[in-house]
Amino acid sequence: MTDTAAKPALQPGETAAKAAAVSIREIFLEFLIIGATSFGGVVPYLRGSLVTKRQWIDDTEFVEMLSISQSLPGLNATNMAVLVGEKLRGMMGSIAGILGICLPGGMLMFAVGIFYHHHGDHVWITAALKGVAAAAVGLILATVVSLSKKSLAHNFDFVFIAMTVVAVNRLHLGVPRTLIAVGILAILFHYPRKAQTERVAQ
Amino acid sequence: MNQIPALARVFAYLSILTVGGGMAAFPEMKILTVDVHKWLTFPQLIHLYSVGQMAPGPNMMMIVSIGQWAGGILGAIVVLIAFFGPTAVLAFVVAKAWRKLEKWPWRTSIQQGLAPVSIGLLLAGCFSMAKGAISGVETGAIAVAVLLILLQYKVNPALLVLGSAVVGLLTFMPK
Numbered sequence: 001m002t003d004t005a006a007k008p009a010l011q012p013g014e015t016a017a018k019a020a021a022v023s024i025r026e027i028f029l030e031f032l033i034i035g036a037t038s039f040g041g042v043v044p045y046l047r048g049s050l051v052t053k054r055q056w057i058d059d060t061e062f063v064e065m066l067s068i069s070q071s072l073p074g075l076n077a078t079n080m081a082v083l084v085g086e087k088l089r090g091m092m093g094s095i096a097g098i099l100g101i102c103l104p105g106g107m108l109m110f111a112v113g114i115f116y117h118h119h120g121d122h123v124w125i126t127a128a129l130k131g132v133a134a135a136a137v138g139l140i141l142a143t144v145v146s147l148s149k150k151s152l153a154h155n156f157d158f159v160f161i162a163m164t165v166v167a168v169n170r171l172h173l174g175v176p177r178t179l180i181a182v183g184i185l186a187i188l189f190h191y192p193r194k195a196q197t198e199r200v201a202q
Numbered sequence: 203m204n205q206i207p208a209l210a211r212v213f214a215y216l217s218i219l220t221v222g223g224g225m226a227a228f229p230e231m232k233i234l235t236v237d238v239h240k241w242l243t244f245p246q247l248i249h250l251y252s253v254g255q256m257a258p259g260p261n262m263m264m265i266v267s268i269g270q271w272a273g274g275i276l277g278a279i280v281v282l283i284a285f286f287g288p289t290a291v292l293a294f295v296v297a298k299a300w301r302k303l304e305k306w307p308w309r310t311s312i313q314q315g316l317a318p319v320s321i322g323l324l325l326a327g328c329f330s331m332a333k334g335a336i337s338g339v340e341t342g343a344i345a346v347a348v349l350l351i352l353l354q355y356k357v358n359p360a361l362l363v364l365g366s367a368v369v370g371l372l373t374f375m376p377k
Contacts, residue, residue, distance in 0.1 A: 035259040040360035042260060068300050070320070071313050073221045074289025077260035082293040091294070098290050102282065105259025106266045110278055112253060113267025120249065123376055129249045131344055131370020133335035135363045136252035138348025140225055140328040145353060147222075147321050157318035164322025168229055169329050175219045175230045178326075179319060187315030192307030 022056060022088045024096045030054060031081055031100030042077035042101070050084055057084060070151070077101055153190065160186045205272040206280055208239055213265060213284035220289065222320020224262035228327035241272040248334045255363050260286075340373050 030049060038045035043066065051062050065087075069079035078098050085097030119125060148161075160182055167178040212234045219227040228251070235241050242250070247268075254264035262285070269281030303309045336342050348362050 038258045039256070040358040064301075065297075067313065068297050069293070070222065071300075071316050072289065072293050072296060073218050074286075074293055075220060075224055075260045075262060078286050078290060079293045082290045083297050086294055086297065094290065094294055098286060101259055102263070102286060105254075105257045105263035106278075106282055108257050109250075109254055109263040109266045110270055110275075112257070113250065113264075113270045116246075116249065116253070116267070117271060120246065124371060127374035127376075128367040128371045129252065130335075130337075130341060130374045131366040131368070132256075132363055133248045133252040133331075134341035134344035134370070135348045135366030136248075136255050137328060137332045137335050138345040139255060139352065139359050139363065140324065140331070141345070141349045142352035142359075143223070143225075144321055144325050144328065145349075147317075147324070151317040151321070153314040153317070157314075160315075160318035161322040161325060164319050165326045165329065168323065168326035175226065175323060175326075179219070179221060179323070182322065183316060183319045185315075186319055187308075187311050190311040190314035192311055 022093075024089055024092050027085055027088055027093050028096035028100045031085075031097045032103060033100075035101040036104035038077075042080075046077070046080055046084075056088060061087075156189065157186070160189070205239070205241070206277060209269055209273055209277055210280050210284045212239065213269075213281045214288055217285045217288045219323075220262075221316065221323060223324055224260075225327035225331075226320060226323035229330045232330060235268055239272070241268055244334050248331055251331065252335070252363070256360050344369060 034042065034045050034049050047059075047062055050056050051059055057065070065080060065083045066076065069076045069083065072079055078101060081097035081101045082094040085093035085095070087093070089096070116125075120129075148158075152158075163185075164178055164182050167173045167182060168175060173181070216227045216231055216234070219230055232244060232247060236244050236247055250264040250267050254267075255261060257263055265281050265285050266278045269277040269279070271277075273280065300309070332345070336345060344366050348366060351357055351362060352359060
């Protein structure tokens with residue numbers, strides 16, 4: 001996690017040399033390992049594997065790719081697989097990356113789905129799932145808090161958060177219309193000013 | 203009835219809505235999979251999503267279960283491609299252009315503007331899930347406890363979900 005940031009940054013040439021030798025098979029296998037072991041959130045595992053262990057990308061590239069992944073639709077995990085795969089081996093690299101990271105969890109949930117379909121109404125499973133579902137709500141709230149601390153550039157952004165929630169949950173405008181309407185407002189609010197120092201200061 | 207075309211359509215559409223994370227698509231996912239197509243019930247959707255948080259990899263792999271229920275193994279594969287394909291293509295195409303736009307001042311504006319909207323979508327998804335998942339003092343307490351622990355300590359979230367399963371088992375088992 002954060003310990004990787006403490007390591008001295010690689011020279012750009014060094015990662016480039018390491019990245020040049022990567023095969024499609026290696027990309028697939030590395031992302032397969034991440035896909036099979038990344039319990040509780042993919043991002044720290046991605047960093048540990050791609051930056052620290054394999055040194056396919058350096059930390060600056062990692063942060064840059066992650067910020068692109070977050071702005072685009074799609075999950076961080078799969079967007080990162082596509083971006084890193086693309087950087088290493090173009091389109092085939094992307095396909096290898098996304099397949100690798102999706103396969104283990106996908107196969108697991110395939111099996112879990114079948115099991116749950118047949119046994120989901122057992123009393124002890126229903127009881128356990130009630131706890132699990134409540135925990136998932138807490139989990140999402142924690143993500144909301146940590147993202148708010150990390151990625152908001154202005155206090156007024158909380159108004160845009162509130163507008164989004166009201167539009168989806170109260171006015172039932174639907175996600176696409178909300179995204180476009182509030183998104184445009186928020187982007188205009190953050191129009192390019194001459195001094196973009198507030199963000200750098202963070 | 204053959205559900206494959208509907209699965210492909212619904213999940214390709216949901217794919218585009220996942221701005222900032224899978225949860226952003228949750229309200230729409232509930233409407234389409236539960237209310238419109240009746241592939242599963244709302245409690246089932248919540249259960250699958252929550253159990254999915256314990257699985258490794260991208261945190262929306264529970265969509266595979268929905269595909270499997272509605273259309274067997276083919277349904278699972280179709281859902282996987284429909285849900286991850288469109289955004290993967292977009293990431294592939296846009297990332298290159300995005301990097302070239304580094305000096306474009308509106309790039310920062312777009313990133314700063316999308317940040318609160320994606321957090322809002324996440325929160326909206328959370329609330330629409332809480333409607334089904336939080337049903338009393340006990341479930342509310344579990345959610346708050348998980349939130350506080352995560353904010354205070356560095357714990358693996360998957361372990362907390364697992365722990366809450368045990369708490370749920372002890373609390374909600376009919377005596």
